[in-house]
Amino acid sequence: MRSNYWKTIQFGKIPKLNRPIFIEGLPGIGNVGKVAVDFLIDELKAKKLYEITSYTFPHSVFVNEDNLVELPIVEVFYKQFSGKKPDLLLLGGDVQPIDEISSYEFSENILDIVEKLEGKEIITLGGIGLADIPKKPKVYCTANTKKIIEKYKSDLVSNKLYGIVGPIVGVSGLLLGLATRRNMEAISFLAETYGHPMYLGIKGAKEILNILNKKLELNIDINKLDREIKDIESEILKKTEQLSEVTKQIALKKFQKKFGKDVDYIG
Template identity: 55%
Template sequence: MVFLLKELNKVNINKPVLIVGLPGIGNVGKIAVDFIIDNLKAQKIFDIESYNFPHAVFVNEKNMVELPTIEIYYKRANNKDLLFLAGDIQPIDESSCYEFCNKILDFFEKYNGTEIITIGGIGLSEMPSDPRVYCTANDKKIIEKYKFKNLSNDIYGIVGPIIGVTGVLVGLAGKRNIPSIAFLAETYGHPNYLGIKSAREILKILDSKFNLNLNFTELNKEVTDIEKNLRKKIKQIDQFRITKADERPTSKINYIG
């Protein structure tokens, strides 16, 4: 077994959009996608299992162990099938990341998926008071489609390599002619910082483009719960972060997942 998709609930999926938010700098993507899943009450349809996940477990508030998980959720909203890829971790090394992304693309093509959105953070040396959001893609048309106020695609020279699923999935999707875009929000580049304000800026874009009618009045409460759980898990699994590079903030803007 490399990566196994275990079906939990059978639903009719047709031409979906996939939105991806896994842990990374500021956990921007995870915070955003977890909030959407909770707010829309999306249905969990697949668990992803692998021997290529970190060899560790979390200890929860009930003093019981939990395996790290990556899951796929489904929600039909405004006559559009939406899939959400969420989880506690990312694949632990380069080859696992490529294998994982190709497995997700195989799954996505099975349902005639139309486009992919990944979400991540741009690590800064200081906490941004008004986080800016950038985008990059594998197709110019999808950038035009997602034009939004305060969203810039003038990203060349702003970020370094986009490491992890956030970047690799977009790149590999391009080889299969699947239009894909990455939304990257500025956040503080400390490993234990949670970019809640940054996630909010990306949520505004997704809410507008998909007419999700997200209840932003609940955001602070729900994010507080997410933050509580995330902080515990970050401490437990910090040694398995996706990059081995020094992630301490510097004066240079950098992007890692």
């Protein structure tokens, strides 16, 4: 990693991956991206490759079920497929950096990892916060090239995002912008969700998973997400509640001061 503020632990040997597609799903509005990527990691039985900790992460620890503390971490997993299908790199975790400089540093470090593993395509996942709970969340996409939008175009996703959201703040947005400098194609899928900090956007995550399942031919049972809701809510909402005052308010104040009060999407 590029800074003394970051520590990366590698698990096992570096795998030889086939044209890996990188998918990011860190906490954000409705935790849509996190729910989706955590589900993919579990269902695909992905293997851990890296664990990342940082002094730039929120200054707090989690209390686990054993009444012991855990530092917040971010993890990179991989899934190898047989045949010609591209392999996957999956980025999940408890938190994401909340200030501008560390968000840029983190995103550049992640892109270093993707380049090292010869990845050429980036997918980021997140939520669009609404004032009310959507009955059937719409999914929007934006990207750094028209070519990748064409690749993922379907009846399930709209690329008419201009005017729907303000700036895409955080890692989900920065990865798209910074990937352009490295000649990597990158796309973001954003699902509508309720904008309350304690709301879990399961429906939005499911809509995004349906798109990825079809386009990437993952052959996973998306309906399992419904059956696992209680476990997911228990795990994610506890951490969200513990971190909400530490991260959400700091981040919102910073971004609202910079961009105005109508910022409705964070990472």
